[in-house]
Amino acid sequence: MRFDKYVLGTVKEVPNDAEIPSHQLMIRAGMIRKVASGTYSYLPLGIRVIHKIINIVREEMDVAGAQEVLLPIVQPMELWQTTGRDQDYGQTLGHFTDRHGRENVLSPTAEEVMTVVGANEISSYKQLPVNLYQINTKYRDEFRPRFGVLRSREFIMKDAYSFDANEVMLEKSYRTMYDAYCRVFERCGVEYVIVEAEAGEMGGSGSHQFTVPCETGEDIIVYTADHSYAANIEKAAVDPLPKAEPITDPAAIIDMHTPDAGPIEQACAYMKTTPSEMIKCMIYVYGPENKTLVCLLRGDHELNPEKLTQLLGGVAPELAEEELVVKLTNAAIGYAGPVGLLDKVDRVFIDHGVAAMAIGYAGANKTDYHIGNVVPGRDFPVSGDNILVADIRNAQEGDTLDGKELLFKRGIEVGQVFKLGDKYSKKLNAEFLDENGKRQTLLMGCYGIGINRIMASAIELNYDDNGIVWPISIAPFEVLVTTANPNDEQVSAAAEKIYNELLENDIDVAYDDRNQRAGVKFKDADLVGIPIRVTVGKKTLENGQVEIKVRRESESISVAVDDAVNTVFDKVTELWQELIVE
């Protein structure tokens, strides 16, 4: 590829809406352009990177025995209603009505359609296991797209779906994908950690996330120092806190006037206490009948909605409307408390942290008042038919698991694998005949990789002041030949020769034959991040030499013109060597 007429698109200035390095560099290096909030066009260099990632993913899927298919992006709403995911996905689900009045979904993922494909094509246990995948655009109407392609409305996902006859086979299919994912990320040259994850609206019985550790990530990983445990914070368990010594003969509850003390900190200031002494009381509704749920937490703890969902058997609760809170507590928002409230609701979850308290403060269920000397067990029940003491909070600094300190870091989720079991196949009647001619429900798994996120994560992990430093496996080109003096005929001729020879050797090489000053071309080369640069210049050529520079190294080397191609070949091989798995 010659750069003379190439739509390179490198720019010096960054649009002011790009915040994180990968987003800025993708724009500066001519990889992407924004079309609207959360939607991007890929320019020639950008789509080359996407294709390289896709090729790696495709190769690993094929090696793992998965078969590629292609599903529609526009899917009938009825299918989503059948599984109830039209509701579960909420407003993130993009949809439109066509001219016939039919409702259509813009596929955010494809369990439904793939289950139907599986159900139609698989009829016998003899066909199993089967794993089908596609690489296709997905659409999610994110409430707030940000960070460039890391959270965009449109993105490219590889989604695979396995079909098995029983749990043992499913476990094996799951493991095969899990291993394939490790190979994909290693080959793409991105560092990753695997963490236990919550299944979220996917449902199912088990899940792992593949996460690139990185400060700009939106996910929080919780792990132990010995790496025996790692989980997404949505899932991460914590040891219950030690039970406080019971106070002998605790004083009776006292009313405390705390006007306009909505936030916990303010109430604490009035009562001269700390959030850890407070009992926070949150009211939720859940399920089709809008049942009420009260959650009690220590004031310094964060509720974990995913844990609530698990305890409710997969139903995601929603925070109660102000109206309901006022009706239940007879008080303005901010003054809810457990005393006298728990028998008015359908269910109560009490976090271990609250159950362990000896005495504390809480809302009074009376506007502008809190109460002190609240003793769990004395002033409100901690056991009963509808009361459950459980882990319902986020892990936080200082928490332990199995006695080991929990540590935290941020990450970008680039892939996730789920054991779905029969969640979709049951609802969509995806069945097969077993050895005895009996109908059985197919067991499924699903496996996603965010192609664009691999691209952005790779940049987040590999850049410097001058631009991107691509791993060679996903770089837009492996090698760039450039001329420092494009008007010099001997220089051009030598560069041209090296370029052609590299092409003949199947090196993915580009030739910057633009009539630009050397500085401009060097800056562009660094910005775009091509791993190896060959520079032909008048000065060195007079000594019969050309320059070879590896992007991530600070020094270049000079070699004889005739050795250039071989040296480049060796460098390319060297860089690839690092990314070979097994």
Place this chain on the structure above:
RNA sequence: CGGGGAGUAGCUCAGCUUGGCUAGAGCACCUGCUUUGGGAGCAGGGGGUCGCAGGUUCGAAUCCUGUCUCCCCGACCA
């Protein structure tokens, strides 16, 4: 959806408070000359319904109203 900020050339922004000459700069683009190893210099040039719609006014980028878009923060702490 709530709070904050911003929409003026392809990009980054000034001008707006206090309305008034032909709406500006840098980068990018085109032409010419010079230059040619780390984003060159000089000269000339093209490019704008000042987000959109109303309104006030002799006169609006500037003031008022509405509206759209974009960005940031939040949207579970009762």
